[in-house]
Amino acid sequence: xxxxxxxxxxxxxxxxxxxxxxxxxxxxxxxxxxxxxxxxxxxxxxxxxxxxxxxxxxxxxxxxxxxxxxxxxxxxxxxxxxxxxxxxxxxxxxxxxxxxxxxxxxxxxxxxxxxxxxxxxxxxxxxxxxxxxxxxxxxxxxxxxxxxxxxxxxxxxxxxxxxxxxxxxxxxxxxxxxxxxxxxxxxxxxxxxxxxxxxxxxxxxxxxxxxxxxxxxxxxxxxxxxxxxxxxxxxxxxxxxxxxxxxxxxxxxxxxxxxxxxxxxxxxxxxxxxxxxxxxxxxxxxxxxxxxxxxxxxxxxxxxxxxxxxxxxxxxxxxxxxxxxxxxxxxxxxxxxxxxxxxxxxxxxxxxxxxxxxx
Numbered sequence: 001x002x003x004x005x006x007x008x009x010x011x012x013x014x015x016x017x018x019x020x021x022x023x024x025x026x027x028x029x030x031x032x033x034x035x036x037x038x039x040x041x042x043x044x045x046x047x048x049x050x051x052x053x054x055x056x057x058x059x060x061x062x063x064x065x066x067x068x069x070x071x072x073x074x075x076x077x078x079x080x081x082x083x084x085x086x087x088x089x090x091x092x093x094x095x096x097x098x099x100x101x102x103x104x105x106x107x108x109x110x111x112x113x114x115x116x117x118x119x120x121x122x123x124x125x126x127x128x129x130x131x132x133x134x135x136x137x138x139x140x141x142x143x144x145x146x147x148x149x150x151x152x153x154x155x156x157x158x159x160x161x162x163x164x165x166x167x168x169x170x171x172x173x174x175x176x177x178x179x180x181x182x183x184x185x186x187x188x189x190x191x192x193x194x195x196x197x198x199x200x201x202x203x204x205x206x207x208x209x210x211x212x213x214x215x216x217x218x219x220x221x222x223x224x225x226x227x228x229x230x231x232x233x234x235x236x237x238x239x240x241x242x243x244x245x246x247x248x249x250x251x252x253x254x255x256x257x258x259x260x261x262x263x264x265x266x267x268x269x270x271x272x273x274x275x276x277x278x279x280x281x282x283x284x285x286x287x288x289x290x291x292x293x294x295x296x297x298x299x300x301x302x303x304x305x306x307x308x309x310x311x312x313x314x315x316x317x318x319x320x321x322x323x324x325x326x327x328x329x330x331x332x333x334x335x336x337x338x339x340x341x342x343x344x345x346x347x348x349x350x351x352x353x354x355x356x357x358x359x
Contacts, residue, residue, distance in 0.1 A: 007037065008037050008109040009109050010032060010111065011040050011106070011108045011110070011119070012025060012032070012040070012114070013042040013043065013111065013116045013119045014042070015114055015115035016043060016044045016063075019047060019237075020278075021047060021114050021115060022051050023279040023280075025041075025051070025114055026191040027189035027191040028112065029041070029051075031189070031346040035347060035350050037353065039055075040060070040102075041055065042060070042062075042119075043063055044062060048060060048062060050256075054259055059106070063098075063116065091118065092117050092151070093118070094118070095116060095117075095118030096118050096119075099111075099119055110124050110125040110127075111125070111127065112127045112129060113155070120154050120156075125156045125353050126154075126155045127155060127159055128152050128157070129158075129159045130160065130161065131160070131162070131301075158184070161187070162188065186349065188278045189282065190282040190283045190287075191259050191263075192286055192287060193263065193287075194267065194288060195263075195264075195267045197267050197268055200268040201270065202230025202269075202270050202271065203228065203270070203271050203328070204233045204265060204269035205233070205235065205274070206235050206274035206280060207275075208237045208274070208275050208277055208280070216320065217275075221234075221273065222234075224324065224325035225251060227325050228325050230250070232252070233251075233252050233269065234251050234254070235253075235254045235256065236256070240255050243256060243257075243258075263283075266284070266289060270290065271291065271328060272289050272292075274293065275296065275302060276295050277302065278301070281305060281309075281337070284337045285337045285339060288339055291309075291315045292315065292317065292328055293315060293317040294318055294320055314334060314336060314337050315336070
């Protein structure tokens with residue numbers, strides 16, 4: 001084996017999943033650039049448009065539309081996903097056909113696929129990134145898990161993402177090994193950096209999530225803000241063609257912010273009110289912010305994260321129906337999210353793309 005020292009071109013494919021996958025991919029793309037890898041971004045829908053704005057100078061490819069949200073169905077009941085297996089299989093075949101063309105056109109040396117099951121190749125290193133390698137851990141031997149595991153095994157490696165608070169790695173190891181899958185644990189990296197700046201906003205509201213939950217959260221917080229004293233920045237989490245800014249008395253509304261803009265406004269805000277999604281938690285930890293969380297009631301991962309942070313006295317949370325703006329008055333009882341020395345060894349991970357067989 002010899003190491004290839006030239007710059008490798010890597011296709012990074014991102015499933016369109018309410019911008020969460022796109023958001024998490026930003027840190028990976030930046031790390032690729034820092035390690036002399038040339039990224040080509042492939043995605044669809046809002047995620048593709050979002051990443052185009054984040055990286056206007058990077059070549060992009062539009063992926064075939066799944067027509068379904070695979071991640072959402074992986075969290076649904078087995079019978080609901082069973083009905084979608086033909087559509088998923090067709091989408092995978094379309095991806096495989098398109099990949100052959102892209103590999104030739106762009107001289108692609110490797111693939112990083114974030115929850116796109118069909119983007120792998122036996123000729124070049126292919127990595128699958130996911131947070132739920134076993135969608136149904138309560139029944140690890142189910143037909144659906146076996147089908148999912150069979151597909152993931154076609155990749156060279158699987159990188160299993162965790163937020164740095166996740167304590168379920170040992171349980172995951174036991175489940176995944178049943179499928180004989182080679183995988184690495186990696187932490188979700190922040191896309192932001194701490195800056196020493198003056199505080200300009202008393203509260204930053206960050207909305208996210210599926211509809212109608214996102215709209216219900218927006219309406220609830222807007223009603224509660226009537227009794228809030230202080231300057232507020234309110235980011236609706238709606239990615240649209242043009243960025244919009246509206247000022248209504250003490251509240252400045254944005255439909256969305258780019259990563260650089262969001263980094264600035266988080267650093268300048270005293271408190272952040274949001275969902276405890278993995279990417280934003282990683283960012284708040286990196287920036288050492290105080291936060292109050294409103295997890296989605298039926299989202300097990302968000303509820304777990306919120307409980308861990310509350311038990312460790314880092315941040316408080318409330319369910320949507322119980323939330324009152326007065327609860328923010330007690331945030332001083334919590335120490336805030338603090339930085340850690342946990343990092344991602346990108347050099348080691350990317351070494352997969354540096355090594356080629358002697359010929």
